[in-house]
Amino acid sequence: MYTSRVTGLGSYVPENVVTNDDLSKIMDTNDAWIQERTGIKERRHIKKGDGNSTSIMGVKAAKIALERANLTKDDIDFIIFATLSPDMYFPGGGVRVQDMMDMNTIPALDVRNQCSGFVYAVSVADQFIKTGMYKNVLIIGSENHSGGLDMTTRGRAVSVIFGDGAGAMVLSRNEKDDGGGVLSTHLHSEGAHAKELSLEGPSTEHWVPEIIEKNDQENITYYPYMNGQFVFKNAVVRFSEVINEGLQQNNLSPSDINMLIPHQANLRISQFVQKQFRLSDDQVYNNIQRYGNTTAASIPIALTEAWEEGKIKEGDVVVLAAFGSGFTWGSAVIKW
CATH class of the missing domain: 3.40.47.10 (Thiolase/Chalcone synthase)
Structure with a gap:
C-alpha cells in the first residue's frame, strides 16, 4: 500500500483588509469586544470588482501549490474542493477549478463539511493515493463568507468572526521509503x-x-x-x-x-x-x-x-x- 505526502502548499487572501474599527462604523461593536471574545483584529473581505470569487481564490492558491510541488496542471489526477460558500448553489467549485485551470477531464469532488472540510478532504485524498488509484491530488479550501453575512448589529455575533480566503495543498504518492x-x-x-x-x-x-x-x-x-x-x-x-x-x-x-x-x-x-x-x-x-x-x-x-x-x-x-x-x-x- 502506498503512502501520501505533502508536496506543495499555497494560499491567497483578498487585498481588502477589514479591521475591527471598520466594523464598528457599520454595527454596534468595538475592537476590544471582538478581540476579547475571539482574538481577531482584522480579516480580509472580497471587494466588489476585485475579480475574486470562491473558485477564483482557490485557483490562485492552487497555482502556487502546484509550482512549489514542481508539477503542472496535467500532473493532477483528482481535485477535491472544500467549501461552504460555493460560487453558486450548484455545480460546485471543483469543476469550476478544473475549467479555470484548463485541466484534463479529471474527477472533481466537493466536500461540504464546513470547518472540518479540509481535514475531511485530506483524508479522502490520502485514501485514494493509498489504494494506488491516484498519484497527485489537488486539495483546495476556499471561502467567500463576506457575501453572505448580516453586516448589521443584529448579525454581529457571527459576522465579526468570518473572513475570506483560500488555501491549497498537493498531496502526492510518497516515492520514498522513509516513513514520512x-x-x-x-x-x-x-x-x-x-x-x-x-x-x-x-x-x-x-x-x-x-x-x-x-x-x-x-x-x-x-x-x-x-x-x-x-x-x-x-x-x-x-x-x-x-x-x-x-x-x-x-x-x-x-x-x-x-x-x-x-x-x-x-x-x-x-x-x-x-x-x-x-x-x-x-x-x-x-x-x-x-x-x-x-x-x-x-x-x-x-x-x-x-x-x-x-x-x-x-x-x-x-x-x-x-x-x-x-x-x-x-x-x-x-x-x-
Whole structure:
C-alpha cells in the first residue's frame, strides 16, 4: 500500500483588509469586544470588482501549490474542493477549478463539511493515493463568507468572526521509503447538534419563494446562526479527543508534536487546547488575528504560512485538527 505526502502548499487572501474599527462604523461593536471574545483584529473581505470569487481564490492558491510541488496542471489526477460558500448553489467549485485551470477531464469532488472540510478532504485524498488509484491530488479550501453575512448589529455575533480566503495543498504518492507522509486521519460527526451552527436557507427546506413570500425581517433564515457558547464547549472537548486519537494511533505524545495547526475558529479555543496539551507557542500556529475564521480555508492558509516561515521542517510531526458545523471534527497526523 502506498503512502501520501505533502508536496506543495499555497494560499491567497483578498487585498481588502477589514479591521475591527471598520466594523464598528457599520454595527454596534468595538475592537476590544471582538478581540476579547475571539482574538481577531482584522480579516480580509472580497471587494466588489476585485475579480475574486470562491473558485477564483482557490485557483490562485492552487497555482502556487502546484509550482512549489514542481508539477503542472496535467500532473493532477483528482481535485477535491472544500467549501461552504460555493460560487453558486450548484455545480460546485471543483469543476469550476478544473475549467479555470484548463485541466484534463479529471474527477472533481466537493466536500461540504464546513470547518472540518479540509481535514475531511485530506483524508479522502490520502485514501485514494493509498489504494494506488491516484498519484497527485489537488486539495483546495476556499471561502467567500463576506457575501453572505448580516453586516448589521443584529448579525454581529457571527459576522465579526468570518473572513475570506483560500488555501491549497498537493498531496502526492510518497516515492520514498522513509516513513514520512500522512500517518493517519480521524473523522467524526454528531448530527444531533446540526442546528447549533447552521444556515437553514435558502435550501430545499426554506426555498426562495417561501422566503420571499414571508418577507420575515425579524427571523431571516438566509444568514448563519451560531449558538456560540454551546459550540465553544463542544469544540474544546472534540479538539482534544481527536488530537489524542491521532497521537495514540501513532504511539506519539503531545511533546512529539512539532507543529499543531488548529482550525482557526476562535483564538480562545486554540489557547485552551494548547494549554491542555502543554504545548509551547512554538508548537502551535495561529493566524486568526489577521484573517478571522476562514472555515475550510483556515487550516491550509495557516499551514502554508507556518511552512513559509520555516516553522515546519523535514521530519517534523505536524497535526491538523478541526471542529465545526455538523457537528463534524477530525485530525490528521503528518510526518513531514
